[in-house]
Structure formats: C-alpha cells, structure tokens
Amino acid sequence: MTLSASPAQERAVRPKRARHLSQAMRCETAFRLILSECLEDVATNHEAVCAGDPTALHRTRIALTRLKAAIAFYGRMVADTEWTRLRAELKWLSAHLGATRDLDVAIENSKGQPEERAFRAARADAFDRLKDALNSERYWQWFDAMWDWVGSGPWTAKQDRQAAQRRAVPVSVFHARRLARWHEKLTRKSRGLQGMGKTKRHNVRLASKRLRYAIEFSDGGLPAEDYTAWRDILKHLRKGQQILGELNDAEVRRELAESASDQQQMTVTRQAKHEKIRDRKRKSQLLRRAAAVYRKITG
16 A cells, blocks of 8 residues: 655655756746745755754755845845735744754754753754644645745736836846845945944844855856856855854854853853853954955955
8 A cells, every 4th residue: 555645745845956047047037946946945854854853954944044035136026915924924934943053053062061951951842842833734834835926926927017127137137236236235234344243243144145145046147257256255255154153153152051040050150251261262263254254255
C-alpha cells in the first residue's frame, strides 16, 4: 500500500527550479523567479527546522530575509494591500524564528560558561513555540497565500500605464538604477560607523544585507563588466556583515543573559565584571575593522 502525502507535506516539497536572470527579462518575471527561489528554500528546510536542526533554521531565516529584500528592491512595482497583510504574518513568523536562532547563537558562544544551561532551557521553550507555529494552519495559510501573491497578486493586475511600465522595465535597466540608489543610501548610513550607537549600527547592518542580496539577485541581469564592479563590493559587504554580525551576536547574548533567572544572573554578573575590559576591547577592535571595510564599500 502506498501512503499519500499530507497536504502540508505536499506543499513542503514543491520542485526546486533554477533561477536564471537575463538582461532583457521583464522585471515582473525576474521578481517571480527570485521570490519563488526564496519560498522554495523555506519549503526545502521546513521538515528539518521542525526536527530541531539549527542549520535549517538559519537557512530559513536567510531565505525570508532575502524575500523581504527582493520585495523592498522592487518597491512600488509590487506594493499592494495583500503584501501589507502578508508582511504582518511574516513578522509573526520571523519573531518565532529569530527568538530560537538568537538562542542557538548564544549557546554556541557560551560553551562551558555558566549561562549555557539557562540558554539551552530557554531554547527548548522557544523551539516548542516555533514548532507549533510552523505546523499551524496560520503558517500554511500564509505560505500558500505568498505563492498566490507572487503569481497573481493585486500587483500583477494594476492597469494604469505607470504600473504596466514598471512591470515591463528590463532587468538590466532597473537593477542598475536601483543598486546605485541602495549603494548611495548605505554610504550615507555608514558614515561615522565607529562612533555609532546600537540602533544606527543595526540599521547599517540591515542596509548592508539588503544591498548584498540585491547584488546577488542581479547576477546575469547586468552586463558582465558592470557586474564585476558590484562583485568587488559584494566581497566587502560579506566581510562587513560578518563583523557587524559578531557585534550583534555579542549584544544579543548579553541581553539574553540579563533576562536569565536571579541565581543565574548573579553568577553571570560576577563573571561579567572580569570580562568587561576584554569585551570593550573586542568591541573596539570589531568597530575599527568594520569602519575600514565600509570605507572600501562606499569609497
């Protein structure tokens, strides 16, 4: 007897399709290909995430970050009321994924430390909530609605001339213009990086991710000589993102430790007194490295 797949399983194994952008491709076609790839990545990792695999969870978060970056990149072309609704649901899902992922990173960075046990207990609770969310009807309704929106959402049916023109612009024209604009924005945001507060530095990190993914999306959609210059920027973006990521991970770990139980907190606080100078030096070193990298990106 052959067992049939459940509706959830059927949705989770959509076939993987290769993505090939070309310079003459219409923007609406490119958008569908990029978003389909992101959703396919989410589907591919779904079962492993539900089984507790930290790597699959991380890949899912990346896929959703890329999805949001692509939607922001195409901007007004895809802006409609349905995306506003879907974005609110994505925020709910991302909160569950982010809470569990932050604890995975904190555990990895706290091996042998007093707070590791508290982080593991918190991770178990966060994962239970994440698993419930990923197996809920709310999640599957969002996932199916995303596919429908990509293929035939309100943005595809706008009849005014401006909307039709946006959908028809060749990738080579739109991507070149949009990448230049996003690069200019990152240049402004990253000025004075070493002296920035946490919030502004976080905004630089987000803008860096978006530009990085936008450059990766543009592979094949720009003339080879133009994409070569962006590939050089991409190399520095990845390095800068890694450095800012280390800073962010350290700050998140500190916040998680502060929310631990009173007894655990007393131990962590005593240890923190001995580590304070070391942490400050590490932060200063990372900020200097980040500032040097962003001078290359924006120069």
